[in-house]
Amino acid sequence: CGRPGRPTDILAVGYELDPTFVKHLSKVMRACRDACRGAGVAFRGRAVRADFIAAAVEELSRPAPRARFSHAILNPPYKKLGARSATRRALRRAGVEASNLYAAFLALAVRVLEPGGELVAITPRSFCNGPYFRAFRALFLREMSLRRVHVFESRSAAFADDDVLQENVILCGVKGAPPGAVLVSSSRGPDDAPAAARLVPYAEVVRPDDPERFIRVVPDGAGKDVADTFARLPARLEDLGVSISTGKVVDFRARGLLRPEPAADTAPLIYPAHLDAGVVRWPRPGKKPNALVDCAATAHLWMPSGTYVVVKRFSSKEERRRITAAVFDPAVVPCARVGFENHLNVFHRRGAGLPPLLARGLRAFLSSTLVDTYFRQWSGHTQVNAADLRNLTYPPLEAMERLGARTGDRALGQAEIDSAVEEALGADAARGT
Helix, strand or coil, rough: CCCCCCEEEEEEEECCCCCCCCCHHHHHHHHHHHHHHHHCCEEEEEEEEECHHHHHHHEEEEEECCCCCCEEEEEECCCCCCCHHHHHHHHCCCCCCEEEEEHHHHHHHHHHEEEEEEEEEEEEHHHCCHHHHHHHHHHHHEEEEEEEEEEEEEEEECCCHHCEEEEEEEEEEEEEECCCCCCEECCCCCCCCCCCEEEECCHHHHCCCEEEECCCCCHHHHHHHHHHHHCCCCCCCHHCEEEEEEEEEEEHHHHHHEECCCCCCEEEEEEEHHCCCCCEECCCCCCCEEEECHHHHHHHHHHEEECCCEEEEECCCCCCCCEEEEEECCCCCCCCCCEEECEEEEEEEEEECCCCHHHHHHHHHHHHHHHHHHHHCCCCCCCCCCCHHHHHCCCCHHHHHHHHHHHCCCCCCHHHHHHHHHHHHHHHHCCCC
């Protein structure tokens, strides 16, 4: 807390819906009152059994809102909000766009803070990147200045009872304050001492040239070296002549046209299950279909045969790498056209295939420890969005082609991939020194 001295009085309002927790909250308020009395501070506390979102929206909808708080402490619930849900509609009345309940709580808490007010919250880390939280990041970073961010590296330790499989953060910010240094730190779980901590410039956490406003948390020097390496890489995907899209085939919308095995009237349909050791292997026995009927109803779903790089949009908690990349090789899967299922990101060139050397270099680069380490600095969950991959910087075309020539179409181990990336970029650049 930035308060220079002891307050003379405190008014606290706690919101809770569960009647059992309201009782506990009332006990906490009484304990706070007793502690403050002993310190010579007047304390008034109310435990309110009410929906904070409804209460805040109602207050913010007044012509002259009355409630303004100096501090907000939150442990908000995690739940996705449908675009047409009543909660989402209520939030829009208050000028808030949020795709998850926890982001809605944060946004409303920001809105009811007074200028100079402080906020502390423990939340999932998913708001730090990705398109679903773009509007929330814009609101939060416009109103608040981050002062501290602590990340729990375990995907389950902090919210083990809620089945939230992503990293979690504790953040502290000040409303309306100018950007200043940010203390970033990390630990494995809430019961562990911080393993690393750094005081960093604000521009290292929220880059002024980043239109997505990603929040980057780099608590150690080694991570800073990796971030510096990516800051030096000169290319964006458009500089390489590469685009990225999600797969066009949403299987439940084409259920009657899916086939377990290829036939004369079908073309290959590629799922994440077809990715194996850096290559697409098709067909494969299993629960997922291998083909889609080629007809007028599916004509808009195909891409022409060619060399593509595909990346899983979701990683499982068992996978060591956040990014799983593979090459679709038309020599391995002969076809006139191919469909990619919606759980894949597809790298292409103007809707068609990539030059093979570039595709192989791109696969190796995305599969490297260097990229995995950097990606984890601003993505703490299992989803890999096209926007995340678009936000990366990449080696120049010549280096990517050298990397493709070095790795070829063989299945490579991690050490060999990392060695090839070092060789293509220069060992110092790949290590971030």
